[in-house]
Structures are given as C-alpha cells and as structure tokens.
Amino acid sequence: MTMIDETSIRARIAAFRAPADKRTVPPAMIDSVAVRDGMVQVALTVAKADAAKLEPLRRAVEADLAAMEGVRNATVMFTGPRAAAAETPAQAPSLLANARSIVAVASGKGGVGKSTVAVNLAVSLAALGMSVGLLDADIYGPSLPRMLGTKGKPEMAGNKLIPVDAWGLKAISIGHVVDEETAMVWRGPMVLNALTQLMTQVEWPALDVMVIDLPPGTGDIQLTLSQRVRLSGAVVVSTPQDIALLDARRGVSMFRQVRVPVLGIVENMSFFCCPNCGTRTDIFGHGGARAEAARIGVPFLGEIPLLPAIRETSDAGAPIAASAPDGEAARAFMALAEAVSGQLGGERRTGPRIVIE
Numbered sequence: 001m002t003m004i005d006e007t008s009i010r011a012r013i014a015a016f017r018a019p020a021d022k023r024t025v026p027p028a029m030i031d032s033v034a035v036r037d038g039m040v041q042v043a044l045t046v047a048k049a050d051a052a053k054l055e056p057l058r059r060a061v062e063a064d065l066a067a068m069e070g071v072r073n074a075t076v077m078f079t080g081p082r083a084a085a086a087e088t089p090a091q092a093p094s095l096l097a098n099a100r101s102i103v104a105v106a107s108g109k110g111g112v113g114k115s116t117v118a119v120n121l122a123v124s125l126a127a128l129g130m131s132v133g134l135l136d137a138d139i140y141g142p143s144l145p146r147m148l149g150t151k152g153k154p155e156m157a158g159n160k161l162i163p164v165d166a167w168g169l170k171a172i173s174i175g176h177v178v179d180e181e182t183a184m185v186w187r188g189p190m191v192l193n194a195l196t197q198l199m200t201q202v203e204w205p206a207l208d209v210m211v212i213d214l215p216p217g218t219g220d221i222q223l224t225l226s227q228r229v230r231l232s233g234a235v236v237v238s239t240p241q242d243i244a245l246l247d248a249r250r251g252v253s254m255f256r257q258v259r260v261p262v263l264g265i266v267e268n269m270s271f272f273c274c275p276n277c278g279t280r281t282d283i284f285g286h287g288g289a290r291a292e293a294a295r296i297g298v299p300f301l302g303e304i305p306l307l308p309a310i311r312e313t314s315d316a317g318a319p320i321a322a323s324a325p326d327g328e329a330a331r332a333f334m335a336l337a338e339a340v341s342g343q344l345g346g347e348r349r350t351g352p353r354i355v356i357e
C-alpha cells in the first residue's frame with residue numbers, strides 16, 4: 001500500500017481544484033494536517049461568516065483526499081482563525097501592525113538572489129496598484145540601499161525614521177542606519193534589537209503589503225522574527241541546484257514549525273537567456289524547484305531567468321522590474337507578484353497604477 005504522510009497530503013491539497021468551480025485551497029488556509037494509519041485529519045482555517053459558503057469546498061477536498069491511494073478515511077473540518085494570543089507571546093505584540101499583509105522573502109542559504117527577488121517582487125506588487133513597504137532585515141548583507149540606489153540617511157520625524165521613497169516603495173534597511181562593517185560584527189541579540197527597532201522606530205504608513213527581506217538561512221533570527229511579526233506567508237527563494245533545493249526544504253520546514261504559511265518556492269537563476277541571440281540554456285538543469293515544491297506540498301511561484309541585466313540594474317540601483325518593465329525579467333517578476341498577491345487575497349487600497357517610464 002502507498003505510504004501517505006503529512007507531506008503527501010499537503011501536496012495533494014496544493015494540487016486540488018474543485019470539480020465544480022476550480023476553486024483551490026491556498027496554503028494559508030491549512031491549519032493542520034494529521035495522518036495516522038491511513039486516517040487523515042485536515043483542519044482548514046475559515047472565518048465563521050464564510051463557513052457555510054465554503055461547505056461545498058470542504059466536502060470536495062474531503063472526497064478528494066478519501067480517494068487517495070493509501071487513505072482509509074479522511075476528515076476535513078473548519079476551524080476559526082487562531083487567536084492572536086496563541087501565536088504571539090504576550091510580552092511581544094505583533095510588530096508592523098499597520099501593514100495589511102506581511103510577506104517574508106527567505107532562503108535556506110545565502111547568495112541565491114533572495115534580496116534581488118525581494119526588491120523586484122516589491123516593485124512589481126506596487127505596479128499592481130498596492131501600497132508596498134520593503135524592510136531589509138538582512139543585517140549581515142544589507143544590499144537594499146545599493147539595489148534601490150538610496151544611499152543617504154533617512155529623515156527623522158521626532159524620534160522615528162521616515163522610510164525612504166524609492167521606485168514606488170517605502171523602504172528601510174539596516175544599511176540606511178549603520179554602515180555595513182558595523183552590522184557585520186553584531187551578534188544574535190544585537191541583531192534582533194536592531195531589527196525590532198527597524199519595525200518599531202520607523203514611521204511606516206498604512207500599507208497593503210510589507211515585504212521583508214530576511215537574512216539567509218534558518219537560524220534563531222529568522223525564527224524569532226517569524227514569531228514577533230504576524231507574517232501572512234513566506235516566499236522561499238531557491239536555485240535549481242540540488243544543494244540549494246535541500247536548503248529550500250529546510251526553509252519550508254522552518255516556517256511550518258512556526259505555523260507561518262509558505263506561499264511557495266520561486267526558482268531564481270532558473271535558466272540562462274543569451275542577451276545576444278535569445279537562446280535559452282538550462283545551466284543547472286531546470287525544473288528542480290518546481291518538482292521539489294510539488295514533492296513537499298507547497299505552490300511553485302515561478303521561474304526567474306539568469307540575466308546579466310538583473311545584476312547590472314541591481315548594482316546600478318535601478319531594479320529591473322521598474323527600469324525595464326517590458327523585458328523578460330520584469331515579466332517574470334510580475335508573474336511572481338501576481339502569484340503572491342493571489343495568495344494574499346483581500347482588496348487593495350488603491351486601483352491599479354499605470355507606470356510610464
């Protein structure tokens with residue numbers, strides 16, 4: 001008999017399309033999955049007011065799971081949204097409360113292009129008409145000031161910092177406040193203090209979405225931040241290399257441990273597109289992250305090509321999603337932004353904005 005486990009159940013739910021209306025179950029809706037001896041219990045989070053409306057979906061998911069090989073019995077139930085107190089320690093109120101959604105961009109290891117993805121995702125979300133904040137929590141390598149071309153110190157209002165305006169975003173980075181060498185020698189508690197300050201001592205306006213560029217890896221800082229901030233979800237950046245995929249898996253399991261929904265995996269440096277002849281080359285082999293996402297039951301959010309222009313525009317302080325909005329890279333980031341915003345749901349504060357460069 002086929003072995004079923006939490007991962008295979010999550011994968012099945014991620015692939016689920018309701019026969020009647022093609023409705024899907026976003027990962028953020030899955031509260032818990034328990035599997036024992038072929039018995040499956042899934043709890044989906046819904047607001048009380050929506051429960052009756054979603055009953056057909058509940059039954060369809062239940063039938064779909066029950067039809068899986070190896071499943072003896074499947075129960076899908078609805079549960080209310082978790083009380084805030086259960087998630088966040090009492091002494092630690094959720095930070096960044098005036099952002100409607102908070103998305104963390106994470107990676108299992110450094111150098112996979114996490115910051116590049118965070119910046120261009122934020123720019124693309126803004127181009128979709130959202131008010132977007134970008135917080136660079138990558139203390140050890142704050143690349144945001146360079147990538148956005150914002151070198152000066154932010155202004156102050158009273159004892160609070162005003163985020164800098166760049167490319168349609170409100171942004172702040174530890175690199176705006178201290179120089180890189182200073183931050184490099186900080187140890188855990190100092191780093192956490194600095195990050196907390198970036199969230200509490202900054203005059204953030206009301207935002208549709210805040211994108212946080214997390215430090216690479218899966219250590220204490222990432223875990224603590226995930227607990228202090230009510231994250232709507234995490235985007236895990238990987239490259240197609242096997243080793244990076246392994247790290248991505250670790251990243252996904254870290255968020256699952258702290259019950260932060262994983263919005264999905266994005267494959268960066270997915271393939272090389274020759275700027276001269278347009279020929280596509282799959283340098284590291286291709287499709288690994290998509291397969292990995294399916295295997296561990298999280299959505300696959302798309303592929304970003306390896307393009308010299310992505311690095312050049314980053315180095316020049318003009319993110320490619322804004323500086324070459326019609327190009328291949330910008331289209332890939334826009335597709336990512338659409339996939340992410342689709343998972344966040346909810347209304348926008350403002351209508352779509354047309355950007356003319």
Ligand SMILES: Nc1ncnc2c1ncn2[C@@H]1O[C@H](COP(=O)(O)OP(=O)(O)OP(=O)(O)O)[C@@H](O)[C@H]1O
Nearest residue numbers: 110111112113114115116141216305306307310311
């Ligand atoms: N798709 C891409 N095509 C070309 N160059 C890229 C791409 N993505 C990232 N890069 C380049 O790779 C380098 C590393 O990217 P980035 O700084 O975003 O990685 P990171 O994962 O945030 O690193 P760290 O976590 O160590 O700060 C940068 O020089 C960046 O310009």
